[in-house]
Amino acid sequence: MIEAVGAIEMTPLSIPIATRRSYDFQALIPAAALPIWLTILGPWWIVYELHPNEGLNFAKGALVANGYPLYDQIWNDQPPGLTLILAAVQRVFPFDIGISRAIIITFSSLLLWALFRIVRRSSGVLAAWAAVAVLGLSTQFLLFGVSVMIGHPAVALAVCALDQAMVGAAEKSRWRLVTAGVLFGLSLQIKMFTALALPSLICAILFFSKAASEPRRGREAAVAFAATLATFLSFALAFHEPLVDQLFMPHWSAARSDLYEDEQYGWLYFGSLLALEPVLLGLGILGTIAILRKPREFDGTKLIPVIWLCLSVVVFANHKPVAPRHLIMTMVPLAWLGGIAVSKLAHWIERTPMRLPYRRAFITIGLTALLVADAWTPLRFGTVTPPASPIAVIMERLKIDAASERWAVADEPIDAYRAKVLVPPELAVFSKKRLNQGYLPAETIMNAISEYRPSVVRFSLFPIDPAVDKFLRESSYIAVTAAGGQNYIRGDLAPSYTPPSARPSFRLPN
DSSP, X not given: OHHHHHXXXXXXXXXXXXXXXXXXXXXXXXXXXXXXXXXXXXXXXXXXXXXXXHHHHHHHHHHHHTTOOBTTTBOOSSOSHHHXXXXXXXXXXXXXXXXHHHHHHHHHHHHHHHHHHHHHHHHOHHHHXXXXXXXXXXXXXXXXXXXXXXXXXXHHHHHHHHHHHHHXXXXXXHHHHHHHHHHHHHHHTTOXXXXXXXXXXXXXXXXXXXXXXXXXXXXXXXXXXXHHHHHHHHHHHHTTOOTXXXXXXXXXXXXXXXXXXGGGSSHHXXXXXXXXXXXXXXXXXXHHHHHHTOGGGOXXXXXXXXXXXXXXXXXXHTOSSOOGGGTHHHHHHHHHHHHHHHXXXXXXHHHSSSOHHHHHHHHHHHHHHHHHHHHOOOOOOOOSOOOOOHHHHHHHHTTOOXXXXXXXXXXXXXXXXXXXXXXXXXXXXXXXXXHHXXXXXXXXXXXXXXXXXXXXXXXXXXXXXXXXXXXXXXXXXXXXXXXXXXXXXXXXXOSOXXXXXXXXXXXXXX
């Protein structure tokens, strides 16, 4: 433990090559431990649904895999990155949820790997271990680190970009700087909220140098930024992304909307979300104070997590609505700063007149207590075999072959995905934001039903629009009673129907 503390004072390039290779190997340990820990928490691969956004992402991926283009037929307010990955999975493993969740876990492991590397370079090995421990054991990280959503993959690539930027700046490697820019551009093409980390990427290049006297690298920063911009625009042009109409305006309209309750946004609400991770928040605050209390000793590399954290807090505290899934953008810099806090506390203990065995025992007990507090999570994945999709049950009772009747409408698209049927492209993103902002009017729903003639129409998450209800009844659809929602079946498929039983669900907080 004490040897690890001493390594903090060594600059990355003053460490022997063999030691650096040892640290690179150490970075693989938390990455490998994450899927093991998640599996200990329960069989995440069989949970019916972790979050409503899972269904949206699965529906989009299945449609793209079947030849329906994003932004043209499929309305989508997010970049295409994760959808393309899910579409590739769909082609090889049709309607397999476990494989897709395993890919998200891989991104989460990649995030821990890269975080260890960047914190170790800037603040030492003890800080790196503390950072990945407090982040990797936090409840919110684990919850969203397995759910098929876009946040963790985007942030993972952004952290990898920071890692490559630091290496490129230290080694004067142009190709690593280009790699950093490409990775960050790909991150933005999964979810654009990682743009808040772009200033930190630039700082990583400007401040992480071989010698303190070396001039700042405006040219190198420009190379990385140009690679980021080129990567982002290449995807935007290739997929004809409507940057204003679909990727920007729906979020801008939501931010200016009066339809959200006060509890869904604001400084106090965002603070209450951060308080869900008290260990991470407390250590992050301590790390920030430790850095800012001595401005004369301010290290430029320490500016990286501070800028990232400040920008994220300011933006999300004023974002409407804000949800736990947004926390990952603050959790990463908080973990980084928390690692710095732990290393500084260990140094302080080292300088006390306490005898060596007592110092070691004090540090070990303190770190163990922090890890236990952080890992003491109520998160458990259920072990009960998930029930069949209500849509699948309806189709089975009606003797409907999913291969011949491939369409269903569901405001929870996970029901259709688990029934191995597609939802109409116009209705793949059936979200509260889209409904609230008027991007999913009743006319769009009715037109899609008229065009695709789905065998089953199910509304279980949102109340059905009266105009849609009237249209369905006039279009020979029959209302039936089913699990927790309003269900309709096409009249030519079933003269009678026996309703299925209700099914449980496991869901993350919004």
